[in-house]
Amino acid sequence: MDVFNLKSLKIIHVQTTEEDTAITAEAVYHPVYCIKCDSEEIVRFGTRSQKFRDLPIHCKRVEITVNRQRYRCSACKTILMDRLPDMDEKRTATKRLVRYIESAAIKKPFLSLATEIGFDERSIRRIFKESLHMHEHGYRPSTPKILGIDEVYLFRKARCVLTNIGDGCIYNILASRDKEHVNHFLHNIPNRNQIRLVCMDMWVPYRDASRWVLPHAKVVIDKFHVVKLANYCLDIIRKGLRSQLTQKQQRGLKRDRFILLRRNKDLKERDYLILQTWTENYPLLGQAYKLKEDFYNIYDSASEYEARAKYEIWLSNIPDELRLAFGTLTTAMKNWHNEIFAYFSNPVTNAYTESLNNLIKGISRTGRGYTFEILRAKVLFNRDFHRHTPPAKTLRVAERCQFDNRMSFMTVDEELLGVDISTLQRKYEEGYFGQKST
DSSP: GGOOOTEEEEEEEEEEEESEEEEEEEBBBEEEEOOTOOOHHHHHHHEEEEEEEEEEETTEEEEEEEEEEEEEETTTOOOOBBOTTTEETTTTEEEEHHHHHHHHHHHSOOOHHHHHHHOOOOHHHHHHHHHHHHHHHEEEEEEEEEEEEEEETTTTTTEEEEEETTTEEEEEEEEEOSSSOOOOOHHOOEEEOOOOEEEEEEOOHHHHHHHHTTTTTTTOHHHHHHHHHHHHHHHHHHHHHHHOOOOHHHHHHHHHHHHHOOOOOOOHHHHHHHHHHHHHHHHHHHHHHHHHHHHHHHOOOOSHHHHHHHHHHHHTTEEEEETTTHHHHHHHHHHTTHHHHGGSOOOOOOHHHHHHHHHHHHHHSSSOOHHHHHHHHHHHGGGGGEEEEEOEEEEGGGGGOTTOOOOOOEOOOOOOOEEEEHHHHHHHHHHSHHHHHH
């Protein structure tokens, strides 16, 4: 019965059904001395049957019943049993099954894996959690030149998401976005001097950590987080206006939020005519909309100098009655002035990170019983999602052939860039993490 490849067992009987294979065996290795006192005076002391799960054979779940001889030391009364080096007695499974669970649980839902091998789902979850340090050690992406930092709310807490913006990959996901966690992670990035740009939103701990650990890198505030404040200020004015109107007048502003928050160039003809009517009836609303549009136009500037000049003109054009409403935006521009205008010299955005945040939230919803640690592991450590640099050939001049002037080449190992976001998106839409997305 070498087909089972379990050297520590002697197969006694095999019984198969449509779905399962039941194996009865006994141990091959017997103790010859007491492991506690080294005495060789050990005597038989009954038997004990134990059940272990093993890898499926021919698509059938396997259960092994081992009849183990028990022994008692005559000197110190210690109870011994036959040795089973192929078994993980803590988990009542073969060691090869445990290794299979550690790798397969990354790619398969726990319930599906439990059905496949006939193992308890909670045990699979426990084995997977205990193996996370192994997967963590094996995940070593190369240091990006352009690092994106953002956050996503998962399991009622803000988590920090780091991306390789230049290659469109996830670099890592941290359990927290506070300064201590971000600082510690950035400090431990290998070859961190390669990072030349850090794109982020206006979260002070990100900036402080970047300045402290990556003083050579330039901080750039993501464009979309800035222009979003212009929409936010306009929406405050819109809500304030609606609160002062009668119900009949409010009906005249139907779909006002949808129209006002869109760019003027993206409005349909009907929406444009409606907007004109509103701005004639409510001049203050028209001024606020124009300020929002003019702020967006700053990002059409060809240089940082032009953008700064446009902003100064925009700032001086804010009427006194709207300064308070646009205070959130003007304050942010004051506090993050250099980092915001750095965009015009280094036009990078966190668009990949923003799309990734929505994707991670979707995976969290479809995954059955995921915790943050499990979700993070299934996203980061699955090799099917990894993106690598293509292997390159490097000339080895030292091995030039002296006779025919030929050169030999060596192949440089491909580098892991991180988790490819487009691949992750496709797998999610295919239902890889659970219920298929609609």
